[in-house]
Amino acid sequence: MTHVPSQTLTTRQGHPVHDNQNTRTIGSRGPATLENYAFLEKMSHFDRERIPERVVHARGTTAFGYFEAYGAYGDEPIAKFTRAKLFQEAGKRTDVAVRFSTVAGGRDSSEVARDPRGFAVKFYTEDGNWDLVGNNLGVFFIRDAIKFPDFIHSQKPDPVNFEAGVANRAFDFWSQSPEAMHMITILFSPRGIPADYRHQQGFGVNTYKWVNAQGEPVLVKYHWIPKQGVKSLTSEDAANIQASTLGSHTKDLYDAIEAGDYPEWELQVQVMEDHDHPELDFDPLDDTKVWPEELFPPKPVGRMVLNRNPENFFAENEQIAFGTGVLVDGLDFSDDKMLVGRTFSYSDTQRYRVGPNYLQLPVNSPKAKVATNQRDGQMAYHVDHAPGQNPHVNYEPSITGGVQETPKDESYHAAVGPEISGRLTQERIERTNDYKQAGERYQLQEDWEKEELIANLVGALSQCDRPIQERMVWHFYMIEDEMGRRVGDGIGVSLEDVRDLGPLPTQRLSEDELQRVANLG
Numbered sequence: 001m002t003h004v005p006s007q008t009l010t011t012r013q014g015h016p017v018h019d020n021q022n023t024r025t026i027g028s029r030g031p032a033t034l035e036n037y038a039f040l041e042k043m044s045h046f047d048r049e050r051i052p053e054r055v056v057h058a059r060g061t062t063a064f065g066y067f068e069a070y071g072a073y074g075d076e077p078i079a080k081f082t083r084a085k086l087f088q089e090a091g092k093r094t095d096v097a098v099r100f101s102t103v104a105g106g107r108d109s110s111e112v113a114r115d116p117r118g119f120a121v122k123f124y125t126e127d128g129n130w131d132l133v134g135n136n137l138g139v140f141f142i143r144d145a146i147k148f149p150d151f152i153h154s155q156k157p158d159p160v161n162f163e164a165g166v167a168n169r170a171f172d173f174w175s176q177s178p179e180a181m182h183m184i185t186i187l188f189s190p191r192g193i194p195a196d197y198r199h200q201q202g203f204g205v206n207t208y209k210w211v212n213a214q215g216e217p218v219l220v221k222y223h224w225i226p227k228q229g230v231k232s233l234t235s236e237d238a239a240n241i242q243a244s245t246l247g248s249h250t251k252d253l254y255d256a257i258e259a260g261d262y263p264e265w266e267l268q269v270q271v272m273e274d275h276d277h278p279e280l281d282f283d284p285l286d287d288t289k290v291w292p293e294e295l296f297p298p299k300p301v302g303r304m305v306l307n308r309n310p311e312n313f314f315a316e317n318e319q320i321a322f323g324t325g326v327l328v329d330g331l332d333f334s335d336d337k338m339l340v341g342r343t344f345s346y347s348d349t350q351r352y353r354v355g356p357n358y359l360q361l362p363v364n365s366p367k368a369k370v371a372t373n374q375r376d377g378q379m380a381y382h383v384d385h386a387p388g389q390n391p392h393v394n395y396e397p398s399i400t401g402g403v404q405e406t407p408k409d410e411s412y413h414a415a416v417g418p419e420i421s422g423r424l425t426q427e428r429i430e431r432t433n434d435y436k437q438a439g440e441r442y443q444l445q446e447d448w449e450k451e452e453l454i455a456n457l458v459g460a461l462s463q464c465d466r467p468i469q470e471r472m473v474w475h476f477y478m479i480e481d482e483m484g485r486r487v488g489d490g491i492g493v494s495l496e497d498v499r500d501l502g503p504l505p506t507q508r509l510s511e512d513e514l515q516r517v518a519n520l521g
């Protein structure tokens with residue numbers, strides 16, 4: 001290695017360090033003294049090097065690039081559907097940061113685990129940041145945010161002995177949560193372990209809205225389609241990789257970008273009129289469902305290229321913060337109960353995990369101008385006031401030079417939402433239909449994929465208690481007779497054993513599903 005001339009080492013106060021090898025002591029054998037600022041600073045900073053890892057998606061990696069708009073929604077002008085500026089002009093580029101992740105494991109866990117992958121994109125638009133925080137499988141295990149902490153606990157290590165990856169915990173929860181069946185049918189198929197982060201799709205999963213210049217909304221779902229194609233690993237492939245490295249995905253992405261082999265995804269969007277669509281057998285606000293592509297064809301709106309690696313993993317990956325509440329003009333929320341719950345959770349955890357001024361960090365800070373009266377708090381780095389703002393005025397309204405609201409001029413249109421009325425209640429949605437799309441997904445798989453799916457389910461369920469096995473087999477029969485029979489055969493649970501179980505007390509079954517229950521019996 002060539003000799004690199006050294007720079008002078010200093011403390012964080014800028015004082016030169018003359019000896020970085022020996023603690024200052026009285027005599028060469030000690031004792032040490034406590035007024036040794038350089039030592040105390042170095043050691044106490046080291047003691048604070050870690051911040052809490054993310055409570056979920058702790059293992060991940062970040063890359064940067066751009067999103068380039070097509071200026072159209074398929075062959076229609078995009079302005080018909082959304083006024084969001086980043087989409088309007090063909091060729092318009094917006095900087096992005098993307099963080100890919102696994103979900104359940106800790107920060108140093110295996111990247112070839114059977115686990116959904118996070119696919120979080122931050123668009124640094126001229127109107128402020130937009131975060132699209134999704135996954136690679138298109139649906140989710142639950143449809144109501146109130147279940148999320150329980151769901152995640154079931155995926156995490158046992159709280160007594162910290163044993164990780166306990167199938168009994170995961171399937172105990174799933175067996176009582178029939179809405180998870182669709183995602184389980186995908187997760188345990190070969191799609192459940194992507195080959196790497198480049199060869200996977202991404203999905204917004206939750207239902208959002210687009211709003212046009214007239215304030216008219218539509219419901220939308222987002223899809224990222226990899227130009228590289230989709231590649232997955234079998235359990236055996238994954239075990240072989242895991243035997244020698246835990247970080248194969250991060251390395252693959254970093255190496256590809258370093259080599260100039262920039263990964264690319266096309267953003268496609270499904271659009272639905274903004275109402276409850278009683279003609280569908282699912283609720284458009286249910287994130288355990290996909291929208292059939294023949295009815296709601298995904299159409300391209302732009303492409304994303306990742307062409308830059310982080311320079312500092314901690315600053316740009318550990319401290320980056322995404323959230324579903326981070327939308328720009330022309331994009332909006334739907335009443336999807338998961339989306340609403342998520343929108344509270346992300347910035348809440350980030351104020352704790354990174355600190356209340358996390359938005360002042362360069363990776364999180366919008367490229368758009370920020371001018372707020374929010375002040376102070378731990379690690380406040382600068383004051384977010386506007387150029388020319390009277391710095392004494394940190395309140396609004398004021399006639400002495402503070403910041404003012406943006407006028408509601410002719411360019412301002414609030415979204416025109418549906419009128420909503422109803423009693424305050426705690427109820428599941430009407431159209432749960434938990435098995436139909438799972439059955440369609442099962443049927444769509446090729447024979448070898450079904451083999452893998454069954455073998456993976458049998459492998460996991462053979463580690464579970466008998467009542468959990470039986471309930472899962474009952475659900476699989478509700479999905480598809482063949483799936484119930486094949487998993488049941490693998491773990492010694494027959495139709496006879498499960499047919500009298502009947503639905504869970506918490507289930508609401510459709511006419512078709514009641515018929516299926518009757519046919520089992």
Ligand code: HEM
Nearest residue numbers: 054057099118119120134135140145148205341342345349
């Ligand atoms: C990360 C909560 C559902 C995708 C996180 C984090 C929390 C959280 C607290 C850690 C954020 C941080 O520390 O910065 C929730 C809650 C959910 C939910 C409460 C349900 C109510 C989902 C769903 C998806 C998803 C349905 C996929 C569509 C992600 C991704 C990350 C993440 C990709 C990692 C973001 C990053 O890379 O920093 N979630 N989540 N989450 N979540 Fe969720």
